[in-house]
Amino acid sequence: MTAEAPPGGALIVFAREPVPGQVKTRLIPALGAAGATRLYRHLLDIALRAAGATPTASRRLWCAGAPPDGGRCARLAHQHGLTWRHQPAGDLGARMAAALTATLAENDRAILIGSDCPDYSPDYLTAAFAALERCDAVLGPAADGGYVLIGLRRPAPELFAGIHWSTGTVLEETRTALQRLGLTWTELPTLRDLDRPDDLADFPHLLNTYRRLD
Template sequence: MADEPRIVIFAKAPVAGLAKTRLIPALGAQRAARLAAKMLNHAVEQALASEVGPVELCVTPAPQDPMWAGRLPRHAALTFSDQGDGDLGERMARAARRTLEAGRPVLLMGTDCPALTAERLRSASEALMTSDAVMIPATDGGYVLLGLRRFAVSLFHDIAWSTEHVAAATRDRLCALGWPLNEKAPLHDIDEPDDLRWLPTDWDGVSRV
């Protein structure tokens, strides 16, 4: 159904030395990459389990790149796309525009937040029925999910990505557009060594500091 949002999950290949590099001092390159792979698979599983609409994994490098060999999640209901060039804002803008122009709302998410569960995705989808935008902030000042019913390039252009200003800047841009925003309680991303304490307690085999 066209009113069902498409969940677009942004991910990079969980390769040692390239993935979760800020965790390497605490975990080492191999363990950081294993954690990245687990978070990627968890994000995909939660998105599919939410059953709010189709799920797309938008990756870098492109899905056919050898870097992804043996690393792409395999689910019949999952589709794949290439993030393409540009900064994070340009890549997210392309995915959002493509989905919205195809007639679907979009839920944009990453893979760094294990607390972004199927239940929370369903709640975000429901919020998008009555608001132009829904956001789940991250406790570090970014956001773990942005849902939109309409497109505006200003939401993605000239944002200081990977800083504590991302959510505030996005909130200000939505206000300037006059779009109603449904904002949820913030959740924890796993980016820095201190964040490892927020990993689910049942994630056996995932190292903590």
């Protein structure tokens, strides 16, 4: 099935400045700090390429840990046709809520993705925008119990409160919150993300490419 993205939507990519020791820290025991950073840059490139190839009104990279001038994040955003902003302070939920609220003040739909999933594609992101034509929200479940994508038609900061981030209960807690708030939603096919050393077993080509050399 091919979905056609409606005009007017905005796509948000959440990322972190790719500095050794500050990205993919849970993979450092398996890959080393340099290898984990190289892998993160690869994953971020996948997300940005998919974003850049998705037909939508605007594309934005919200970066954490970047210097005032935006650093590498700003350069990557420019390279892939995205604008960029600094992520605000707060936990992951507060930062996502802020980004979506700000974006939905200017757009009728907003999709937010991270930079940990090797399987993002323009078709997947386009399907998310199409889903928001008939539902209040859309989720892209992750195989580990989280999600790789969330989209909304209107701000819902309560949706991100009280979630136990970086655990296997994130998706189920979010479903419960959506139901509690009376929001309709649909879910896309489940994708895998890459956060922990165990996840590398699903991506042997990446393990072989980025394994630590020391």
